[in-house]
Amino acid sequence: MKPPPFTYHDPRSVDDAVALLSEKDNAKLLAGGQSLMPMLNMRFVLPDDVIDINRIEDLSYIRDDGDALVFGGMVRQRDIEFSGLVSQKIPLMKEAILNVGHRQTRTRGTYGGSMSHLDPSAELPTVSMAQDAIVSVRKKGGERDIAMADFPMGYMTPSFDLDEMVTEIRVPIWPEGHGYAFVEFARRHGDYAITSSAVLLDVADGGKITKASITVGGVGPSPLRVTAAEEGLAGETGSADLFTEIAEKCREIDAMEDVYAPAWYRQHLAAVLTRRALAKAYSRAVNGTEMNLR
């Protein structure tokens, strides 16, 4: 297994990278390479040009903008894992990142790369969906922002054009003390999840839920917000019964089917994992002991 022949480019700036992208018809951007390199080795992709963006230096920042953390597209998954800012401001991402592959792959894998590859069960897109992230993409002579809700166009297909590249991801921060939980089921630690659930809860004094975000990964063609379930939580006080009832809504999602898991099983997992995530997030928000849920 060897990559097919291609012409290699290693631009030093985003401008140079997008200029190449617009000029070359059959080019692939090489970010962390944890998905593209296997595809090249197996010759699933046959690009004429590979544009390696690892030598672009100014895409590796994590910045605190007050109401959001802003990530350069080439921030490594390992940087996220060890970022104090991330664990403090976006604890959901910290919890999720430990499920992204293994230490060896997180060294190279990038945030922008995960977003562009958009595997339906990848953790970073699922977290981005949960947090209502905004993705900035650039092409020659133009830049635009895409809200996470509009970012997936279909199975492994983000809505940006072939001559555009992800440069930045802006992740809004939830209020201090919010509840969060990322729960997933995979065949083996570090594998792609069969199904995952990401929950964020804002809880007022007295235990009333004021805001909820529920996202399931690996069920639909891309990470999905379960709005029906979110609506059922607003204004309610958390309880095991409530969370069990709300999580059942995940069984109504139109689920994918493949050799690993039938649709009904993914729906079942989505309901079970969401129930657990809701309980965990709620307990964290009210600083209580973990709710006793199976």
Added chain:
Amino acid sequence: MSDRRTISVTINGETFEREVETRLTLSDFIRHECLLTGTHVGCEHGVCGACTILLNGQTARSCLMLAVQADGQEIRTVEGIAPNDQELHPLQQAFQDNHGLQCGYCTPGMLTTLLEFLEENPDPTEREVREAISGNLCRCTGYQGIVAAALDAAKRLQAGA
């Protein structure tokens, strides 16, 4: 017509300068160009961990990098673990003493992975060790000997330090 470049990569302290095809993977560069065949190649798509090397001190899969991407970087392979030709590193010695290998195919990846892990976590639990090697497949040992070796190595390294 093939796209070639001259690169210079430091491996275990020695600098290798070679002209290579840009599509050459780093694992093949290490094995075929530098003739350091200690690094093994199992799956060539990032699943087995046999090809794990240390890239600027951090473990990475060498089958998922192009050799050109390592231009100017520092790499450590399994050959760079032992202090000299006569002695083994305590981690390697622990592998030998605890039956941490049978065929040895996974061993270079296990060693590089555990080397980094034990530096960061000098006193790990069994569970932590298992998680640390979850990206490395072994088809022989059933992992018991590897886990025992890692825990034993942690003790030896702490005693030595």
